[in-house]
Amino acid sequence: MKLSFRWYGEDDPVSLSEIRQIPGVKTIVSACYDVPPGQPWKRERVAEIRGKAEKNGLSFEVAEGLPVHEDIKLGDRERDTYIQYYIENLRLLAGLGIKVVCYNFMPVFGWLRTDLDFRLPDGSHTLAFDLKKLEGMNPQEEELRLPGWSHSSRKEERKELILRYQELGEQGLRENLRYFLEAVVPKAEEFGIQMAIHPDDPPISVFGLPRVVSTEEDLEKITAMAESPANGITLCTGSLGSIASNDVVRIAGRFAAKGKIPFVHARNVLRGEDGKFAETGHQTQEGSLNMADILYALKKNGFDGYIRPDHGRMIWEETGRPGYGLFDRALGAAYLNGLWEALGKEMHA
Numbered sequence: 001m002k003l004s005f006r007w008y009g010e011d012d013p014v015s016l017s018e019i020r021q022i023p024g025v026k027t028i029v030s031a032c033y034d035v036p037p038g039q040p041w042k043r044e045r046v047a048e049i050r051g052k053a054e055k056n057g058l059s060f061e062v063a064e065g066l067p068v069h070e071d072i073k074l075g076d077r078e079r080d081t082y083i084q085y086y087i088e089n090l091r092l093l094a095g096l097g098i099k100v101v102c103y104n105f106m107p108v109f110g111w112l113r114t115d116l117d118f119r120l121p122d123g124s125h126t127l128a129f130d131l132k133k134l135e136g137m138n139p140q141e142e143e144l145r146l147p148g149w150s151h152s153s154r155k156e157e158r159k160e161l162i163l164r165y166q167e168l169g170e171q172g173l174r175e176n177l178r179y180f181l182e183a184v185v186p187k188a189e190e191f192g193i194q195m196a197i198h199p200d201d202p203p204i205s206v207f208g209l210p211r212v213v214s215t216e217e218d219l220e221k222i223t224a225m226a227e228s229p230a231n232g233i234t235l236c237t238g239s240l241g242s243i244a245s246n247d248v249v250r251i252a253g254r255f256a257a258k259g260k261i262p263f264v265h266a267r268n269v270l271r272g273e274d275g276k277f278a279e280t281g282h283q284t285q286e287g288s289l290n291m292a293d294i295l296y297a298l299k300k301n302g303f304d305g306y307i308r309p310d311h312g313r314m315i316w317e318e319t320g321r322p323g324y325g326l327f328d329r330a331l332g333a334a335y336l337n338g339l340w341e342a343l344g345k346e347m348h349a
Contacts, residue, residue: 019056030063030064032065090188108209111201127323188231200239202243234262235264266282271288
């Protein structure tokens with residue numbers, strides 16, 4: 001297990017010098033966040049991120065944030081051009097030491113919450129989701145400013161985009177994902193990069209948009225679309241675990257045994273009624289997921305990839321990027337490290 005930590009670059013309130021002091025963290029997860037989706041990354045920019053990490057005793061081996069252009073997801077006539085850009089970006093990343101690329105195939109937005117500052121009983125603040133609150137909104141008519149929503153498009157553009165995805169449907173989106181994987185995965189394997197698709201977040205249909213990375217069955221279909229060790233998943237425990245029908249322990253064991261989990265986002269969520277959930281501290285006792293059982297399933301089935309504490313509460317009066325403060329994620333890293341070591345000792349006793 002390789003413990004990692006996400007870093008958003010120079011404008012991240014959390015510095016690399018702070019990250020290097022978290023016990024066990026050896027590598028950062030980052031990207032060229034200022035490059036628009038579908039556009040080529042520059043070698044100098046990626047090398048700069050790697051160089052800054054190395055100056056702080058860290059490596060840069062996981063890229064999270066290499067977006068798939070909407071034309072690819074929709075199957076538009078320019079998709080082959082954008083796929084070639086994507087392949088060239090993979091070639092560039094591989095040449096600079098990147099081992100894993102985390103990406104998603106979610107229409108329009110990458111993730112969605114209805115509250116960035118939900119107050120938990122202990123006084124900390126966290127990310128939360130309320131399906132009923134979301135159902136009362138109309139993204140085709142309102143100027144939404146929801147967490148996770150792309151603010152780069154105007155209301156009129158969003159309306160057309162949403163209608164097109166609704167017409168495309170799940171089968172159409174799934175076929176476009178297959179097309180993308182059949183083109184990209186062989187090249188990723190050639191370059192020595194593992195692709196790791198991120199589950200839908202949350203894994204339910206919102207605003208009538210299709211979702212194809214939400215269940216164990218979805219993940220099975222995706223990993224079979226392009227038979228290759230380079231075609232894997234990001235096991236995001238909080239995304240999958242936000243609905244009770246997803247058995248995250250079983251999913252972890254099943255896909256780890258197949259060598260299909262190069263990357264794990266470890267976080268806990270507390271599920272409520274009517275589609276509500278709030279992100280909590282990483283400990284099993286804090287939420288609805290048994291983190292010890294999840295890590296046991298991974299370890300038992302040979303997982304040796306990258307893992308990062310995913311999303312943290314804002315604690316001890318910290319302010320910063322919601323979900324990406326230093327303190328609670330550092331606690332999460334220590335917790336994951338401790339669990340992993342203890343599980344190793346137990347399994348070899």
